[in-house]
Amino acid sequence: MSTVETQWPLFRGEGIPHREQLPPAPPWRTFAGVASDRKLPEATMRARFLVDQPEIELVNAALFLRRPLLVTGKPGTGKSTLARAVAHELDLGPVLAWPINTRSTLQEGLYRYDAIGRAQDGAKLEDIGKYITLGPLGTALLPSTRPRVLLIDEIDKSDIDLPNDLLNVFEEGWFEIPELSRLAHDQIQVRTHDAGLSGEPDLVTIRRGRVMCREFPFVVLTSNDERDFPAPFLRRCIRLDMRLPDEKKLAGIVAAHFDEALARASEPLIADFLKRRTRADLATDQLLNAVYMATLHDRTPETLQDAILRALK
Structure with missing residues (x-):
């Protein structure tokens, strides 16, 4: 997955209507548009069940x-x-x-x-x-x-x-x-x-x-x-x-969803996720959400980025 190109933020709280294009949804949040079983992309399926x-x-x-x-x-x-x-x-x-x-x-x-x-x-x-x-x-x-x-x-x-x-x-x-x-x-x-x-x-x-x-x-x-x-x-x-995924499996899940460079850059997020998981029940989707939001880093103020990542965990 490449970096999201849409300007952050979409919602600015100004009350002025605009029709800026939304970015593509993360692959684990895509839907078929019909009332049917949601068939996930093959890469997503591999990632979510290693x-x-x-x-x-x-x-x-x-x-x-x-x-x-x-x-x-x-x-x-x-x-x-x-x-x-x-x-x-x-x-x-x-x-x-x-x-x-x-x-x-x-x-x-x-x-x-x-x-x-x-x-x-x-x-x-x-x-x-x-x-x-x-x-x-x-x-x-x-x-x-x-x-x-x-x-x-x-x-x-x-x-x-x-x-x-x-x-x-x-x-x-x-x-x-x-x-x-x-x-x-x-x-x-x-x-x-x-x-x-x-x-x-x-x-x-x-x-x-x-x-x-x-x-x-x-x-x-x-x-x-x-x-x-x-x-x-x-x-x-x-x-x-089923056991909770360890560091190696989490790295494989992230690598299957995102490009190689971003997967390598996500190692600190994985380490932080594992540390937080010892204190509370966290789902793997929460890690993927944090990594996905990190793709917006160059368009998000650093303090806001930290707040987003904390909220996702």
């Missing part, structure tokens, strides 16, 4: 055994990026993401039925499929010749029952939609969670109300290690503890 050999071994164990991978570690260790790195390298399509909160339920992950919408429309029973949308887990379990990648993010935020509720689905690889299984119709079309994504079907046919996978999805569950999980749940997962 894996160690033990991590590679456990990822492969989960792939070969068709078991969920439970990834624990502090924020900023690359847990969520792991799912995208595997999908990117094995060409498994867009990642299906299920962000977890305290209200998340198994039903939400499997499918959503808009009963109120159907009642308001006065739709016939045979049109019920228009009001059912598969969730991220339900979509991941659709039969396909290659597995989908499912990211269940921050499972430790869930209600205490959700990990146990997932066990049967993980073991059996199928689930039932009662609203469809009670119908006389053998086949009903419903929408998928990622309907509208390039290369993915908007509608799929459900037979006799059951969804059963052909290839078990590659499931990555992330946890900030803030709670314990039930023993039966842990026994069904491959467990990987």
Whole structure:
């Protein structure tokens, strides 16, 4: 990445409108402009997931055994990026993401039925499929010749029952939609969670109300290690503890995002970042933000530059 050419500052607090061109966004903050899985540039993907050999071994164990991978570690260790790195390298399509909160339920992950919408429309029973949308887990379990990648993010935020509720689905690889299984119709079309994504079907046919996978999805569950999980749940997962990146790995991440000269000049920032990380939880993105802002150094007063870098950390 070259030095940003746009004049700093853009916002001057003068109340005078102007249409000066904004600089290009950092590569880790680019978006596609459509409601789809954000596909990061290849260099960015390499930078954000420089894996160690033990991590590679456990990822492969989960792939070969068709078991969920439970990834624990502090924020900023690359847990969520792991799912995208595997999908990117094995060409498994867009990642299906299920962000977890305290209200998340198994039903939400499997499918959503808009009963109120159907009642308001006065739709016939045979049109019920228009009001059912598969969730991220339900979509991941659709039969396909290659597995989908499912990211269940921050499972430790869930209600205490959700990990146990997932066990049967993980073991059996199928689930039932009662609203469809009670119908006389053998086949009903419903929408998928990622309907509208390039290369993915908007509608799929459900037979006799059951969804059963052909290839078990590659499931990555992330946890900030803030709670314990039930023993039966842990026994069904491959467990990987992600360590914080050390100085060498951080240097590699910076080098993949920025030109060689700037990467070398960033060594003091990396050292300072590591020192600050011993006192507080810092994400790798915060280091990248600081390095990116340092590209504006020749257009920013030194005292303001120091304040920016402190704020980013």
